[in-house]
Amino acid sequence: MLDAVKDAVRKSSIHVCVVNCGGCNGCDVEVVALLSPRYDLEQYGIYVQNNPREADVLLLTGAVTEQWTDNLKRIYDKAPEPKIVVAVGNCPQSGDVFNQEGGHVHAPASNFIPVDAAIPGCPPRPSEILEAILAVGPQAIADRGREEK
Amino acid sequence: MSSLMWYIFDFARKAWADAFANAKTNPEIAEKPERFRDFPKVNKEYCIGCGACTVSCPSPNAIKIVREEDDETGEGLTYPIIFPEACIRCGFCAEVCPTDPKTLECGLNHYILPEFNLIPSKRKYVVDDFLCIKCKKCMKKCPVEAISVVDGKLVVDQLKCISCGECLGVCPVNGAMKGVFVDNLQDQKELILSCVNFLEEFIEGKEEDLRLLEQNDLLQYDVPVSEIWDDALKIMPDEEIALEIITNAVNRLKIRIIDWDESKCEKCQLCIPDCPTECISFDDDKDTIVRDKNRCLRCSICYQTCPFSVIKYFIAKFSLDDGENIHIIVNASNLNEGIVE
Ligand code: SF4
Ligand code: SF4
Ligand code: SF4
Numbered sequence: 001m002l003d004a005v006k007d008a009v010r011k012s013s014i015h016v017c018v019v020n021c022g023g024c025n026g027c028d029v030e031v032v033a034l035l036s037p038r039y040d041l042e043q044y045g046i047y048v049q050n051n052p053r054e055a056d057v058l059l060l061t062g063a064v065t066e067q068w069t070d071n072l073k074r075i076y077d078k079a080p081e082p083k084i085v086v087a088v089g090n091c092p093q094s095g096d097v098f099n100q101e102g103g104h105v106h107a108p109a110s111n112f113i114p115v116d117a118a119i120p121g122c123p124p125r126p127s128e129i130l131e132a133i134l135a136v137g138p139q140a141i142a143d144r145g146r147e148e149k
Numbered sequence: 150m151s152s153l154m155w156y157i158f159d160f161a162r163k164a165w166a167d168a169f170a171n172a173k174t175n176p177e178i179a180e181k182p183e184r185f186r187d188f189p190k191v192n193k194e195y196c197i198g199c200g201a202c203t204v205s206c207p208s209p210n211a212i213k214i215v216r217e218e219d220d221e222t223g224e225g226l227t228y229p230i231i232f233p234e235a236c237i238r239c240g241f242c243a244e245v246c247p248t249d250p251k252t253l254e255c256g257l258n259h260y261i262l263p264e265f266n267l268i269p270s271k272r273k274y275v276v277d278d279f280l281c282i283k284c285k286k287c288m289k290k291c292p293v294e295a296i297s298v299v300d301g302k303l304v305v306d307q308l309k310c311i312s313c314g315e316c317l318g319v320c321p322v323n324g325a326m327k328g329v330f331v332d333n334l335q336d337q338k339e340l341i342l343s344c345v346n347f348l349e350e351f352i353e354g355k356e357e358d359l360r361l362l363e364q365n366d367l368l369q370y371d372v373p374v375s376e377i378w379d380d381a382l383k384i385m386p387d388e389e390i391a392l393e394i395i396t397n398a399v400n401r402l403k404i405r406i407i408d409w410d411e412s413k414c415e416k417c418q419l420c421i422p423d424c425p426t427e428c429i430s431f432d433d434d435k436d437t438i439v440r441d442k443n444r445c446l447r448c449s450i451c452y453q454t455c456p457f458s459v460i461k462y463f464i465a466k467f468s469l470d471d472g473e474n475i476h477i478i479v480n481a482s483n484l485n486e487g488i489v490e
Contacts, residue, residue, distance in 0.1 A: 038178060090208070093234035097208045120188075122208075122237035127179060 013045045014133065017055035017079065021072055021109065023062025027089040027123040031059065034126045046133060052078045057133065060115070063091035063098045063105035069112060076113040084116040085109075086132060089123050096122055186256040188236050189243050193228035196252040202229050202242035210235040212242055229253065270312035271390065272328040276303045280325035287316035287326055324401070330390055340384045340391065341398040347377050349404055352465050352479065359408050359463055359479070368479040374469065392472055399469040405447040406479070408461040414438055420451040420460070449482065 020028055034041045035048060049055050052075045064072065076085070087109055090096035095107030109115055117136040119129055159165060181187065198214065206212045211232055217225030229242070229252070243255035276287070276296070281303055288296040288303065295309035296316065305316075320326035330337065351372060352359075358368055374395065385391040416438060421429050428444035429451060431437075452462040462482040469475045 090235050090237065094208075094210045094232070096235055097237060099209050099235075101209075118234060120233035120236070125181065125185075127181075 013047070014057055015047050015049050015055050016057045016059050016133070017049045017052045018059045018061065019052070019072075019075055021060060021062040021068035021092070022065030022105070023089070023091050027061040027091070030123045030126050030129060031061075031088070034130060039126050039130065041130065044130070044134060046130075052076075053080065055079045056083060058083065058085045058113075059129075059133075060085060060087045060092040060109050061089055063095045063107045064109050064112065066104055066106070069106050072109065072112045084136065085113055086136065087115045087118040088129055089119065089121055091122075093118050093120065184256065186238050186240050188233050188238055189231050189240065189253045189255040191229055191231060192250070192252050192254065193226050195248045195250055196226065196228040197248055198227035199247060201245045201247060202253055205241040205245045207239060207241065208235045208237050211237070271330050271332065272312060272314070273307065273331045274305050274310055274312065274314070274316060275327050275329060276305060277325050277327055278302045280322050282322055282325065284321060286319045286321065290315045290319045324397075330394070333385065333390075336385050337394055340381055340394055343380055343384065344377055344395055344398055345402065345404075347380075348372070348399075348402070348465075348467060348475070348477070352404060352406055352477065355479075356408065359406070359461065360410060362463070362479070362481050364481055366480070368477075370477040370479075371474040372477065373474055374472065396469045396472065399467045399475055402467045404465045404467075405449070406463040406465060407445060407447055407449070407452065408463065409440055410459055410461070411437070413457055413459045415457050415459075417456065419456065420454050423450050423454045425450065452482070 018028060018031055031048070033039060041048070052058065056079075058076065058079055060072075062068070076083075087093050091098065091105075092107060092109040092115070095103070095105045098105045099107055106112075117132055119132045121128060124132075198216075200214060203212050203214055212229050213232070214227060214229050216227045219225045231242075238255070240255035243251060243253040246253045283298075283301075283303065285298075285303070288298070292313060292315065293309050293311050295306045295311070296303055297306065298304070314328060316326050317328050351370075355368070355370070362368055374392075377395070378391075381391045381395060382388065385394065414437075416431075416436070418431055418438070420438075421431060425448060426444045426446055428441040430439050430441075432439045447462075449462045452460040463479050464482055465477055465479045467475055467477055
């Protein structure tokens with residue numbers, strides 16, 4: 001019974017923590033646009049946190065710079081189970097244009113923490129981000145929640 | 150109180166009620182707008198495998214050219230594939246793709262420069278506005294309408310120009326339409342300098358002839374280009390370019406020569422204060438006039454000043470028409486005929 005309530009709540013309220021592991025802020029700006037009245041993220045029950053301890057979803061942006069190779073894991077560990085990681089934009093997936101020869105990016109982020117979903121684009125449209133969070137978020141969290149029991 | 154009434158009353162308006170009942174998201178927000186430049190679409194059957202797209206792509210992992218395996222129907226297709234996780238949707242690949250219809254399509258993007266062309270050419274065609282007489286012959290001749298009048302000047306649009314060189318042929322003014330070589334300017338300067346220096350030395354070596362030259366006479370020489378050709382090729386290995394640069398330089402070259410016959414000098418020292426660069430001085434020990442050739446401007450002021458015809462002033466003109474002999478004509482200046490006599 002309690003689990004059913006938990007599942008229902010998890011499906012309708014997602015807390016997202018944006019983690020910029022060394023990017024150009026392009027994707028972060030699109031996330032900010034999502035929060036604006038134009039897209040109004042919160043109408044879907046998605047809330048942006050800046051504290052990983054309260055997050056269900058870690059939204060990764062940026063190409064994983066030197067310092068983030070350790071810190072990414074630390075942040076991931078801090079987020080409570082069940083948690084999912086969404087890589088926003090090209091950088092956490094491939095390093096994008098920063099991944100040049102002789103460069104110092106350590107993409108993809110999936111080398112350091114498990115990534116559940118990825119949204120390509122440089123940057124992706126806010127609606128694409130929203131779509132992706134809604135597509136994977138609620139179900140994945142509910143599923144993970146069940147697994148953990 | 151009345152404001153509260155108005156506030157409540159506001160909800161009773163039909164417009165508000167309609168908007169409330171039929172709330173819907175603006176399609177601009179929910180869907181991708183028409184103009185949105187999405188990931189490039191690949192039409193693999195048009196690809197000619199030139200690789201221009203991969204070269205233009207700024208993102209290292211975004212695009213790769215792959216080749217299908219051959220089978221009994223023939224050779225496998227070669228075509229690009231796009232990896233969306235690295236593609237930044239810049240559309241450069243679609244823009245440079247030379248096939249028609251395009252192998253890569255990226256929204257409306259590849260229509261930005263429909264006549265985008267890259268023509269390998271050593272020359273860039275430009276109009277020298279100083280010499281141009283605005284006859285517009287080049288404009289009429291140009292097959293791609295690359296030349297137009299902008300602010301009263303004729304201008305070649307470098308993006309349209311196909312470097313056919315037609316404009317050079319019709320231009321009636323020597324040098325107004327230029328086909329300049331763009332990639333080796335420094336070498337060109339060096340070549341011109343060495344050519345001019347050679348000719349100057351040559352003329353100055355003819356001191357005897359110059360001193361005998363009568364007022365209205367001409368001296369003529371022919372110098373074979375072959376004398377400077379080896380040096381020229383060392384600077385500029387392309388024979389065609391080298392010859393053209395030498396021809397252009399020689400044909401407009403004019404050298405002024407100051408000849409100083411010390412034996413006639415009466416040491417009046419009139420020329421010393423007149424010289425603008427102070428290159429003439431009096432050496433007390435040797436009791437003679439000294440002239441520093443290297444600082445001389447060839448302004449001819451000393452020649453006009455000197456009452457004893459110590460100084461002579463000549464003008465040499467050059468032409469190279471057949472590409473073999475540089476023809477030199479030297480005549481004495483007739484600036485102050487009256488005074489000399
Ligand atoms: S759109 Fe730009 S980034 Fe994407 S494949 Fe083409 S050139 Fe590369
Ligand atoms: S070279 Fe040909 S295309 Fe270019 S400006 Fe001259 S005439 Fe036109
Ligand atoms: S030509 Fe002019 S600069 Fe040269 S020596 Fe005579 S006065 Fe001087």
